[in-house]
Amino acid sequence: MDGFREEEGRVLITSNRLCNFLEVTDKTLTNWKRQGCPQHSRGWWDLQQVIKWRGVIQSGSDDPVAKKSVNLQQKKLVAEVAYKEAQAELTRIKTDIADGKYIEKEIVEDELSRFFMVFKKSAMSLSRKLANVVGGYVEPIEARRVEQELNDTINDALEQMSVDGVYSAKKKKK
Template sequence: MAESGDDKELCKVDVIANLFGVSVRRVQQLTQEGIISTTEVKRGRRYELTPTVQKYIKYLSDKAYGKAQSETEAKLKEQKLKAEIALKESQGELHKLRTEIAAGRYISVEEVKLDYGRFFVSFKKFAMSIPSKLAGRLTGFVDPVEVRSIENDLQKEVKRLLSSFVLSSVPDDGSKTEKDRSN
């Protein structure tokens, strides 16, 4: 049904569908794709007859000559192109990584874990020996009871620092709370 208002002939979606020879759903798709547009009136959304027909004719003409793509198609092609670029870049990075692994520039995770394990054992022995070495140097200058007290205080502080170091290096997988890790 066509309505008149302000010298504009406004039509419902079914009238436009009948005029174009397509389904109501297709007219709705054309509206969603931005090919044709509606106008808001008191009784809902309506199509201005003349501009709607002109836009649809232009769309069909452009489509026939291969000129126009809907905005949706253009966006999808752009997204596809970006995805292909990202894929090519990741394939390039993967190839580079495989080449470097084959050239011996990388070592296995197990080797790294063993090396770090050995390093931290040595570091712990070194750090734990500091208080007794310092106490040995203070022996001639300070009362022996005071030296022992300083050595004990330093020993506790080194243990605390090593413990906090270990706690901060453990990745938080969400399965343990801070309280669980401190016990």
């Protein structure tokens, strides 16, 4: 048959016939060769090895060259997909920034700083307000003790929150 030959049980095919068979150009075949597609000899290709390399059929053998080539292509494809996704994410973030969906760090810091200053002042004044409310029902010394205990608890809570971000109440001993 023209363009085919059999050698040691292998079907060999010419470059021209292989291009026709796989419906690719000779340039594509040249690119495949550069990427590691196994070629039998100049102008001749082992049809089974080429098809295995392209991943059309699963290899029953443990040909390390073909497997390595396919693995490298798969890794390259995965890396290219990850790269394209990262580029798309970067473009999305840039678009969001341009649309004003993000706030500048300095503005956020200033606003949070103001908020927490007001919060601290409000929390610190709670002990005096609550002591005044309780003062009508208890002795003045007891009201001052309650105010001091509330003040200590509030200070402890604010300090814990500023360091750890969480407040854990101390358990009282009986």
